Structure formats: structure tokens, C-alpha cells
Amino acid sequence: QVQLVESGGGLVQAGDSLRVSCAASGGTFSNYAMGWLRQAPGKEREFVAAISWSGGSTDLAEFAQGRFTISRDNARNMLYLQMNNLKPEDTAVYYCAADPDYCSAIGCSPEAFSSWGQGTQVTVSS
Numbered sequence: 001q002v003q004l005v006e007s008g009g010g011l012v013q014a015g016d017s018l019r020v021s022c023a024a025s026g027g028t029f030s031n032y033a034m035g036w037l038r039q040a041p042g043k044e045r046e047f048v049a050a051i052s053w054s055g056g057s058t059d060l061a062e063f064a065q066g067r068f069t070i071s072r073d074n075a076r077n078m079l080y081l082q083m084n085n086l087k088p089e090d091t092a093v094y095y096c097a098a099d100p101d102y103c104s105a106i107g108c109s110p111e112a113f114s115s116w117g118q119g120t121q122v123t124v125s126s
Contacts, residue, residue, distance in 0.1 A: 001026060001027060001115055002024050002025070002026050002027035002029070002032055002098050002115050003024070003025050003026040003027075003115075004022055004023070004024055004096045004097070004098060004115060004116065004117035005022065005023045005025075005096075005117055005118070006020060006021065006022050006094065006095065006096045006117045006118065006119055006120035007020070007021050007022075007023070007120060008020040008021045008120060009093075009094060009120030009121045009122045009123075010121075010122070010123070011123045011125065012086055012122075012123070012124055012125070013124070013125050013126075014086060014087055014088055014124055014125065014126050015085055015086065016086050016124070017082070017083060017084045017085070017086065018083050018086060018122060019080055019081065019082045019083070020036075020080070020081045020083070020094050020120055020122065021078060021079070021080050021081075022034070022036075022078065022079040022080070022096030022117060023077060023078060024077045024078070024079065024096075024098065025077065027098075029072075029074055029077040030053055030054070030074045031053065031100060032053065032098040032099060032100060032115075033050060033051065033052055033053055033098070033099055033100070033101060033102035033103065034050065034051050034070075034072055034079045034096070034097065034098050035047070035048070035049060035050035035051070035070075035096075035097045035098070035099075035103065035108065035112070035113055036048040036049045036050075036070060036079075036081045036094060036095065036096060036097070037094070037095045037097055037110050037113070037116075038090075038092035038093065038094045038095065038122075039092055039093050039095070039119075040089075040091060040092040040093075041091075041092075043092075045095070045110045046061070046110065047061050047108045047109050047110060047112075048060075048061055048064055048068065048070075048081070048094070049061065049064055049068055049069075049070035049081060050070065050102065050103050050104065050108045050112075051070045051071065051072055051079070052102045052104070053102065054074070055071065055072045055074070057102070057104060058070050059103070059104050059108050061108075067083065067084050067085050067086075068081060068082065068083050068084070069081070069082040069084075070082075079096055081094065083122075086122075086124045087124060088124050088125065088126045089124075090122065090124050091122060091123050091124050092121075092122060093119040093120065093121050093122075094119060094120050094121075094122050095116055095117055095118075095119045096116070096117040097110075097113035097115060097116050097117070098113060098114070098115040099112060099113045099114045099115070100114075
């Protein structure tokens with residue numbers, strides 16, 4: 001089973017950009033569709049973005065469209081989430097997630113992913 005470790009979180013101001021990363025190990029990275037989920041204090045975990053095995057297809061939550069970009073580097077076993085024009089409501093723990101199946105056909109949600117990292121905190125101040 002693939003192991004996932006996130007990095008790159010931090011404290012930024014509203015309007016700033018931030019890129020979070022996820023390093024995968026213990027499996028064949030290109031065999032997994034990948035995603036980012038987030039959980040804000042007092043709220044349920046929610047879907048942010050997903051990307052297919054080769055990176056040719058992506059899905060973004062409505063709030064992420066136009067601001068966030070998900071990408072992957074299969075040669076480096078890395079997943080990325082580029083976040084631009086961050087807002088205070090983007091404050092959350094961001095989790096990297098993996099699954100052998102790509103969630104787009106069934107609807108992407110946290111339940112579509114079977115492996116999770118420990119998360120990285122992103123805090124956006126106003």
C-alpha cells in the first residue's frame with residue numbers, strides 16, 4: 001500500500017500563493033489516481049482536487065476552480081497542489097490521498113480514496 005507524506009503548508013496572507021506537495025512511496029505511483037482533501041476546524045473533510053494516473057485528467061471542487069491546480073510527477077513520485085489567491089476560508093489541514101480507481105466517473109469525495117497522508121496545515125490570515 002502506498003505511503004503518503006505531505007509538506008509545504010504554512011501561514012500566508014489572503015491573496016498569497018502556496019504550493020503543497022506529497023511524496024509517495026511503497027507502491028507504483030502511476031498505478032494510483034491521486035487527490036487532495038481538506039478539513040477545516042469543526043467541519044467535515046471535503047474534496048479539493050483529483051488527478052488521473054497519468055495526469056491527463058483532473059477534477060476540481062467548485063471553490064477550487066480558477067484558483068487551484070493539481071499536478072503530478074510520476075518520475076519523482078510526487079503530487080502537488082498549487083493554490084493561488086488564497087482566502088481565509090481556505091484555512092484547513094490539507095491531505096494527500098490515493099486510490100487505484102479515479103473518482104471522476106462516480107463523483108469525487110473523501111470516500112473515494114483508500115490511502116491518506118497525515119496532512120499539512122495551511123493557514124490564511126486576513
